[in-house]
Amino acid sequence: xxxxxxxxxxxxxxxxxxxxxxxRWIYLMIIPxxxxxxxxxxxxxxxxxxxxxxxxxxxxxxxxxxxxAHFKYMMNEPEFLPALRNTVVISFMRILVGFPFPIFxxxxxxxxxTPRYRRVLQTVYTFPHFLSWxxxxxxxxxxxxxxxxxxxVVMIINPEMGQNWNFxxxxxxxxxxxxxxxxxxxxxxxxxIYLAAISGIDQSLYEAAVIDGCNRWHKILYITLPGIxxxxxxxxxxxxxYIMEGGFDQVFNTYTPPVYEKGDIIDTYxxxxxxxxxxxxxxxxxxxxxxxxxxxxxxxxxxxxxxVRSLGQEAVL
Numbered sequence: 001x002x003x004x005x006x007x008x009x010x011x012x013x014x015x016x017x018x019x020x021x022x023x024r025w026i027y028l029m030i031i032p033x034x035x036x037x038x039x040x041x042x043x044x045x046x047x048x049x050x051x052x053x054x055x056x057x058x059x060x061x062x063x064x065x066x067x068x069a070h071f072k073y074m075m076n077e078p079e080f081l082p083a084l085r086n087t088v089v090i091s092f093m094r095i096l097v098g099f100p101f102p103i104f105x106x107x108x109x110x111x112x113x114t115p116r117y118r119r120v121l122q123t124v125y126t127f128p129h130f131l132s133w134x135x136x137x138x139x140x141x142x143x144x145x146x147x148x149x150x151x152x153v154v155m156i157i158n159p160e161m162g163q164n165w166n167f168x169x170x171x172x173x174x175x176x177x178x179x180x181x182x183x184x185x186x187x188x189x190x191x192x193i194y195l196a197a198i199s200g201i202d203q204s205l206y207e208a209a210v211i212d213g214c215n216r217w218h219k220i221l222y223i224t225l226p227g228i229x230x231x232x233x234x235x236x237x238x239x240x241x242y243i244m245e246g247g248f249d250q251v252f253n254t255y256t257p258p259v260y261e262k263g264d265i266i267d268t269y270x271x272x273x274x275x276x277x278x279x280x281x282x283x284x285x286x287x288x289x290x291x292x293x294x295x296x297x298x299x300x301x302x303x304x305x306x307x308v309r310s311l312g313q314e315a316v317l
Contacts, residue, residue, distance in 0.1 A: 051288035063284075070288035083269035086262060087246040090175055094247075098183045099239055102190030103232060107220055109191060110198050122195070125188025137253035140181060144168050168254070171262025178250060178263070193235070194228055201227040233313040241301030244293040266293060 020027060046060070051070055053063040074080050105125065112118040128136075142148050144167045155162030167173055205223050214222070246265030255263045270289055274282065 047287065048291060050284045051291045053284055055283045066284070070285045071292070073285065074288060074292065079264070079269055079273075080266075082261065083264050083266045087244055087265040087267075090178060090246050090263075090265065091243045093175060093179045094182060095239060095243075097179050098186070099236065101183050101187045103194055103228075105187055106191040106194035106198065107224060109195060110224065111216060111220075122188070122191070125191065127188070128185045129189035131185065133249040133253045136181065136185065137250075140177070140254060141168070144177070166258075169256060169258040171259045174255070174259040174263045178247065178254070181254075182247060182250060194231060197228040197231040198224060230313060233308045233311075237301060237304040237308055240304035241297050243300045244296050 049060055050063070052065055052068065053060065054066045054069070056063045109118055109121050109125075112121065143150050145151070146165060146168075150167070151162055151165045154165065168177065201223065205227075206219055209219050209223060244266065246267060248265070248267035248271075251263060251265055251268050252271065255268065266289060270286055274286060
């Protein structure tokens with residue numbers, strides 16, 4: 001390396017340290033976040049060893065290796081594969097129904113020309129996100145249960161249907177209850193990021209479209225959607241990366257034994273075998289299932305990323 005190259009390298013380093021010093025307070029604000037991520041995201045990765053060991057009270061390091069016994073038990077457990085299937089099916093239903101709905105809702109809100117009315121709509125649609133599933137489960141039971149309001153109305157209109165009412169106890173119907181209630185709760189929250197992306201579109205494009213005689217549909221189709229397609233791609237890849245997350249809080253607070261066959265997901269299955277069926281918690285088996293879920297999520301995220309690239313969009317990874 002020549003003396004001139006060394007001098008240039010030293011100047012670059014000095015410039016970097018000068019920039020860090022100039023923004024020192026911003027970097028100082030980042031430190032708690034970095035510490036949080038390190039302590040709660042990276043340090044726990046040491047415990048992944050439990051998936052391959054029989055845990056002893058002496059500690060993780062002192063626990064013996066078990067020759068993948070937890071994974072073998074996982075695949076031979078009769079209730080695991082149905083729970084896996086239910087998790088994947090429910091997640092795909094959420095993607096097919098729940099993923100496009102915030103986009104559609106954001107487009108509708110964006111077409112409201114009155115700013116005050118638009119803010120009211122955003123507040124109303126976002127509010128359910130802050131309600132817990134414990135509260136919403138009680139509302140759903142009061143509406144759709146065997147003594148709920150909907151059944152009483154159905155009894156007046158069609159007594160025969162009301163007598164055979166099993167809305168929350170039919171597995172196929174229960175899946176749609178999960179999906180639609182999740183859309184109702186989270187769609188408004190999901191519109192925030194799309195409305196932010198829409199606000200970044202150059203307004204002169206809309207003005208030019210009006211001059212050219214475009215109607216609202218044309219502006220949505222040829223300006224708004226292409227303007228947010230990169231954000232849609234990012235959200236799609238991230239959503240596919242959570243394919244093994246079936247929504248524990250929602251399912252746990254709404255499901256009952258009659259819908260286990262179609263509504264039991266991996267998380268509720270692990271909860272049941274850990275805290276209901278056994279006298280103690282098998283940390284190794286729970287860790288093995290968690291590792292299995294994360295590996296599948298990672299593979300699905302990579303697949304979604306490749307799919308987005310194949311469509312000519314900017315990839316996330």
